[in-house]
Structures are given as structure tokens and as C-alpha cells.
Amino acid sequence: MIPRDEAELSEMIRATHGPLAVRGGGTRGRAPQGPAISTTALTGITLYEPGALTLVVAAGTPVAEIEATLAAEGQRLAFEVPDLRGVLVRAGTSTIGGVVAENASGPRRVAVGAARDFCLGVRFVDGRGDVVRNGGRVMKNVTGYDLVKLMSGSRGQLGVLTEVALKVLPRPEIELTLALSGLSVDQAVAAMSAALGSPFEVTGAAHLPGQGTFLRIEGFEGSVAYRAGRLRALLAPWGEAREVPSAWAAIRDVAPLGGRQGDLWRISTRPSLAAGLIARIGADEVMLDWGGALIWVLTPQGTDLRAKLGDLSGHATCLRGTPPDPAPPESPHLAELTKGLRQAFDPRGIFA
DSSP states (O other): OOOSSHHHHHHHHHHOOSOBEEESSSOSSSOOOSSEEEOTTOOOEEEEEGGGTEEEEETTSBHHHHHHHHHTTTEEOTTOOOOOHHHHTOOSOOBHHHHHHHTOOOTTHHHHOOGGGGEEEEEEEETTSOEEEEEOSSTTOOOSSOHHHHHTTOTTSSEEEEEEEEEOEEOOSEEEEEEEOSOOHHHHHHHHHHHHTSSSOEEEEEEETTTEEEEEEEEOHHHHHHHHHHHHHHTGGGOOOEEEOOOHHHHHTTGGGTTOOSEEEEEEEOGGGHHHHHHHHTOSOEEEEGGGTEEEEEEOTTOOHHHHHOSOSEEEEEEESOOSOOSOOOOHHHHHHHHHHHHHHOTTOOBO
């Protein structure tokens, strides 16, 4: 079903009696099974104030359209939206509603935060068919419960997003990438942790085994040059940090693991645990982002990675493949909270 506006969406949900998956552009997350409702007709930028760094946009608006509009004003979405179509073997067009629903955030998350941190307000239709609005158009606008944060990352389980208000940021003058070679995973995590803990404002820290450990600095030219010099000195114990061409689009989109057979897993954990987890998995095809807090792993098809990981301090989610349960299990306390939220927002159990 493809509603033309919010009112029609509300009517469709009220008339629905069975499970219904929510679909944006179909480019991220696991593909919905069974009947679905799509937001792709809910498009358009309803408000853009470059001076106020504020954007209000319908949920089905393509991310590419938003990025082009912002670029014309020298601005951008700070949380660096990943495009996983290549690695997930998907077609379709990424929409901003899907980005917020997945809380999809790229390498810059280590410096500026996730998508939910830039979400100022939301409109959505809940499982009763009621339209709910929360938040506003400025960061200090707080009205009652913070449903903005709740909907960011809810993956369509509580309602269908129809509109989001976002804070945007200016594009930096220049970007510079430094790379270290020949580091093991534990050495790379140590180097990335030192860089991220420094005062030199590193906005990306990733490790690709066999290719290098990459660190990014952004800003005004003079500042970037100074900080790069200081960062090189800080990283001297791990080798020579060389300036290299930008690799962040490929890192953001997990491109090094694209075009290969197997199941794709996403592990979120503490950086200090990364080396031990990778050794326990025994996989060669891995990538580390967020200073080691995000691990991408390619495994043979049908691998139950959670059985190998055991008691994981973090989450492991299968984004491509056919494991028994692709979603990470919830603790009893979290499961009880989730049940209560779903009962409050979707008492009929409409959203799959």
C-alpha cells in the first residue's frame, strides 16, 4: 500500500487487521516479509532555513534530494548517511524516513553523534491510526516525552514516520585522511582510541585489515594542517601516519565487503573487546569503524555467529543472510519495556 498523504495513511492503518511491515525505499535493514505499507509517496521539503540550520522534510523524500539541497547552501547531514545498497545487494532509493527509523549513522558518529541526535521533531501515525507529533524545530524545544529519540531507531515497530525535522551543519572547508599501515586489530584499536581521545577533533576512525588504519580530520585549512601535524606526532608509537586519499565513502558504505558471498553481520560493542571478538569469530573478512565499536563481519552462509560469540557485551545483527533469528535477543528487562511500548503505540499488533 502506498498512501498519498498522512490522512490516507491513517485511514489505511485503521482499516488494517493483520501484521503490516513498514517500508521506505527498501535499501536498508532486512527486507520486509508479507504485506507492507510504503512511504515513498510522502515526499517534499516543507521547510528549509539555512541560517537556522533547520530542515523539515516528508519521510519518503530521497536522501539524495536532501543532500543536493543542502550542498547548494554549503551544508550537510552531519551524521553521514550510509548507503548499504551495494553490500546488501538492494535496489531502490534511500529515504530520510528509513534513515531515521534505522538511526542509520556513518563514520562521523564518533565525533558528532548519531542520526537521532540531529532529529528535532517527528510526525508519525501509530497503530491506532492516530497522528502523533512530538518535538519542534529547535534543539531546546522539549515537549513532554521525548518521542523523537524513541522513534529514531524504532524500525517501524511503533508507527509510520510521515515527517522529520532535522538539524544540519555547515560543510567543512577541507578534509584530510591519515593512514597507518601494518597494525593488528588490537594495535589499531589502541591507535584509534588515542586519536579519538586527543584534542585534535578526529571525525573518523576505521580499520581495514590488510589495507590500513584510517583517521579523518575536517575543518578550516590552517586548523586541519596544525591538527594533522600534532596527530602524526601522537601516533608515532604505531608508525608513520601518511596522508592518503579519502576512503570514507567506501568505509561508510561497507564497500570492501560488497560483491562477496556469505552472511553479513553487524556487531556493536566496546572497542576494547574488538580484537578478542574477531579472534573468537575466526573470520578474515572484517571491518572496524567508530574506533572499533562497530565491527562488520562476513561469514560463510548460514553461520550462527552468536553461538561463536557466546556472552556478547553488545549486539550482533545479521543484515544479509538466513540465521535462525536475525535480530539481536533482548534482555528480560528490555523485552518488558519493549512490550510495554508496543502495547502503548500499537495495541492491535499491526506493525510486524
